[in-house]
Amino acid sequence: MVGSMRISLFITCYNDTLFPETGRAVVRLLERLGVEVEFRPAQTCCGQMHANTGFRGEAFSQAKRFVKLYADAETIVIPSSSCVAMIRDQYPGLIAELGNDALRREFESLLPRVHELSEFLVDKLGAEDVGAYFPHRVTYHASCHGLRALLLGDRPFRLLKHVRGLELANLDNVDRCCGFGGTFSVKNAEVSSAMLTAKLQDLQSTRAEFCTALDNSCLMHLGGAMHREFAAMRTIHMAEILASTEAAPAEALA
Amino acid sequence: MSAPGYHAVRDGHTVLDPRTAPPFPDAALTVLRNAQLRKNVACATDVIQGKRDRLVAEKADWSQLRDAASAIRAHTLEHLNEYLRQFEEQCTDAGGMVHWAADAEEARAVVLKILREEKADEVIKIKTMTSTEIQLNPFLQEHGIAAHETDLAEIILQLGNDEPSHIVVPALHVNRAQVREIFARTMGLPGLSDDPQALTAAARTYLRKMFLTVPTAISGANYLVAETGGVAIVESEGNGRMCLTLPRTMITLAGIEKVIPRFRDLEVMLQVLARSATGERMNPYTSLWTGVTPGDGPQRFHVVLLDNGRSAMLRREVERQTLKCIRCGACMNTCPVYRQTGGHAYGSVYPGPIGAILTPQLQKLEHAQTLPYASSLCGACYDVCPVKINIPEVLIDLRAQVTEKERESERRFFDPIYLGMLIANWVFASAARFSLAQRAARIGLWLFTRKDGWIHTLPSVGGRWTMTRDLRGMPKETFREWWSKERAR
Numbered sequence: 001m002v003g004s005m006r007i008s009l010f011i012t013c014y015n016d017t018l019f020p021e022t023g024r025a026v027v028r029l030l031e032r033l034g035v036e037v038e039f040r041p042a043q044t045c046c047g048q049m050h051a052n053t054g055f056r057g058e059a060f061s062q063a064k065r066f067v068k069l070y071a072d073a074e075t076i077v078i079p080s081s082s083c084v085a086m087i088r089d090q091y092p093g094l095i096a097e098l099g100n101d102a103l104r105r106e107f108e109s110l111l112p113r114v115h116e117l118s119e120f121l122v123d124k125l126g127a128e129d130v131g132a133y134f135p136h137r138v139t140y141h142a143s144c145h146g147l148r149a150l151l152l153g154d155r156p157f158r159l160l161k162h163v164r165g166l167e168l169a170n171l172d173n174v175d176r177c178c179g180f181g182g183t184f185s186v187k188n189a190e191v192s193s194a195m196l197t198a199k200l201q202d203l204q205s206t207r208a209e210f211c212t213a214l215d216n217s218c219l220m221h222l223g224g225a226m227h228r229e230f231a232a233m234r235t236i237h238m239a240e241i242l243a244s245t246e247a248a249p250a251e252a253l254a
Numbered sequence: 255m256s257a258p259g260y261h262a263v264r265d266g267h268t269v270l271d272p273r274t275a276p277p278f279p280d281a282a283l284t285v286l287r288n289a290q291l292r293k294n295v296a297c298a299t300d301v302i303q304g305k306r307d308r309l310v311a312e313k314a315d316w317s318q319l320r321d322a323a324s325a326i327r328a329h330t331l332e333h334l335n336e337y338l339r340q341f342e343e344q345c346t347d348a349g350g351m352v353h354w355a356a357d358a359e360e361a362r363a364v365v366l367k368i369l370r371e372e373k374a375d376e377v378i379k380i381k382t383m384t385s386t387e388i389q390l391n392p393f394l395q396e397h398g399i400a401a402h403e404t405d406l407a408e409i410i411l412q413l414g415n416d417e418p419s420h421i422v423v424p425a426l427h428v429n430r431a432q433v434r435e436i437f438a439r440t441m442g443l444p445g446l447s448d449d450p451q452a453l454t455a456a457a458r459t460y461l462r463k464m465f466l467t468v469p470t471a472i473s474g475a476n477y478l479v480a481e482t483g484g485v486a487i488v489e490s491e492g493n494g495r496m497c498l499t500l501p502r503t504m505i506t507l508a509g510i511e512k513v514i515p516r517f518r519d520l521e522v523m524l525q526v527l528a529r530s531a532t533g534e535r536m537n538p539y540t541s542l543w544t545g546v547t548p549g550d551g552p553q554r555f556h557v558v559l560l561d562n563g564r565s566a567m568l569r570r571e572v573e574r575q576t577l578k579c580i581r582c583g584a585c586m587n588t589c590p591v592y593r594q595t596g597g598h599a600y601g602s603v604y605p606g607p608i609g610a611i612l613t614p615q616l617q618k619l620e621h622a623q624t625l626p627y628a629s630s631l632c633g634a635c636y637d638v639c640p641v642k643i644n645i646p647e648v649l650i651d652l653r654a655q656v657t658e659k660e661r662e663s664e665r666r667f668f669d670p671i672y673l674g675m676l677i678a679n680w681v682f683a684s685a686a687r688f689s690l691a692q693r694a695a696r697i698g699l700w701l702f703t704r705k706d707g708w709i710h711t712l713p714s715v716g717g718r719w720t721m722t723r724d725l726r727g728m729p730k731e732t733f734r735e736w737w738s739k740e741r742a743r
Contacts, residue, residue, distance in 0.1 A: 009429035013682070016733040017692050018726070027741075038736045052631060054653030058679040065683070090650070114511060144632035177590045181630025183671060186718035188628060191282045193722040194594040195630070211452040224723030227708055 256534020348545020
């Protein structure tokens with residue numbers, strides 16, 4: 001495996017605040033694979049929430065901030081598909097609209113160095129077997145941004161397939177949204193909940209103990225409903241599964 | 255507040271009119287409690303989407319076809335003026351009469367004037383969503399002209415006093431037993447069974463007399479061919495073919511975006527339309543007619559070209575995409591929101607993802623402002639769109655326009671989401687502020703966190719979340735706190 005690689009972790013605002021265990025797992029996993037991890041404490045948010053809710057002006061400021069902060073970073077790894085999609089799909093339009101040529105050049109040189117976690121593992125490290133151990137029945141929720149914006153394809157499955165002890169359960173309607181959609185979940189809470197109910201039915205019929213994904217925003221939505229309904233299933237970010245070993249099991253199992 | 259202009263009223267309230275429709279979340283709430291409707295919508299969309307997926311998968315060159323269809327539509331819109339003029343010229347040369355209507359009111363007036371000249375008190379119609387857009391049927395009725403729908407789904411809706419919920423399958427929300435009930439009641443057939451053959455036979459008998467006696471017809475258009483001045487209609491039942499052969503006068507109502515440059519462009523457009531719309535390799539009936547042919551079909555032919563907000567959408571590239579739409583409805587069938595709510599919740603003849611971007615723009619964002627938010631931005635619509643309209647991109651752009659309007663509203667600071675967004679922006683501008691806000695949130699949320707570490711109830715916007723979902727309480731330390739403690743030594 002590649003030894004001398006150095007990455008900068010963009011943890012994202014909600015992982016930082018609500019799911020620090022995902023960040024800790026990313027650090028543990030990457031360091032185990034010989035990658036040096038740095039964390040720039042000046043980071044905050046990519047601007048996705050503002051952009052998708054219609055606060056374009058505000059999203060401009062986050063985009064500028066992100067580009068400035070990581071201009072000199074070798075590789076940026078982000079354990080959240082939707083934030084990567086924000087940077088890939090929406091930043092170009094935002095930055096073009098700002099009309100700042102220097103910023104545009106900085107962004108264009110930065111963009112190829114921005115990777116979602118599974119992309120980084122499979123494409124950059126060439127690591128499908130990350131030496132993980134997770135003896136549980138797991139189903140994979142392909143979050144919409146990972147599936148359709150990033151086109152992650154079979155990368156997540158290739159990673160999960162090599163986890164020892166893990167039994168992968170097939171999920172029906174894997175391409176269907178869980179109903180989160182950021183502020184959609186509160187602006188259209190009823191429709192969002194109806195979508196969630198449909199997704200939970202598919203999830204529960206897998207009889208998996210864990211539902212995993214590469215985006216904690218979907219998992220917060222699904223996990224919130226599972227907890228409310230006393231479902232026999234929990235959510236766990238894939239980074240935590242991949243970081244898990246016999247000696248150091250996932251924090252969720254503690 | 256009542257909007258200016260004409261309002262169709264049924265049972266004392268306006269139907270499918272974005273100017274008076276309730277906000278999407280309110281309208282959705284009503285349908286979400288209608289189990290029958292939701293089951294009907296889920297079954298129907300599953301069937302159509304399944305057929306579409308199979309037929310798209312069998313086409314090895316689907317992505318090239320899609321590219322070609324997208325390119326034809328984009329090119330047309332860039333030169334819309336020229337192609338419309340060419341269409342008008344060719345159509346006129348072939349004996350047709352072209353009328354231009356800037357808005358719904360003008361279009362209704364043109365149609366009424368033609369019908370008056372024809373001394374018509376009845377008219378038969380091929381399914382046209384554009385006529386619903388301009389509220390044509392109730393308008394004609396008020397002026398003493400009975401408009402009879404001839405498309406099976408439209409008959410079901412007309413006789414059932416209902417409104418379309420899908421642009422391709424307008425009665426998608428109605429099941430067989432309900433159709434039987436409507437037909438039995440309105441056609442005076444108490445013994446009618448719900449066997450599909452019996453139902454279509456009943457509709458056939460009902461229609462036959464009209465085809466033979468009503469000499470004036472109204473159609474929409476799937477495509478207007480600039481090169482020849484011809485009009486193309488695709489359909490499945492043959493009712494369109496009947497309307498195109500028996501009547502002496504045909505009035506075609508079409509949005510200005512329906513034009514395509516050349517006859518041969520139909521090769522691409524018809525292939526992507528049939529597969530996307532109904533999951534068929536080719537639709538059963540494709541009718542093409544050009545002007546008037548002596549001794550064959552209608553001898554008087556009018557085309558009403560409707561703008562009604564469309565040309566304003568040409569200005570910006572992002573919004574312009576909306577006009578590429580060929581009305582296949584594939585985005586509706588795949589949309590996880592539409593699949594839960596059906597079409598009526600959108601308060602517009604154009605529901606689903608395309609409706610969520612088209613309707614607000616047709617309304618110049620004065621109405622239907624909640625529609626751009628009626629999406630989780632999952633992107634399934636963009637994936638299936640045969641002309642590659644990036645619907646999520648347009649939705650986000652329209653949301654920004656709605657927000658710009660809100661910035662001028664005096665009540666904006668009473669909207670917790672608006673306020674929250676401004677505060678969040680201020681917080682995200684500095685890591686120190688963000689760190690402080692995280693600590694404040696921990697204290698704030700602690701008040702609501704139960705012993706099990708989870709939050710079951712929150713006030714205000716948070717309550718919209720905890721309505722159906724718990725929220726795990728804030729962890730003891732944020733990631734950045736952990737990092738600075740463990741790592742930054």
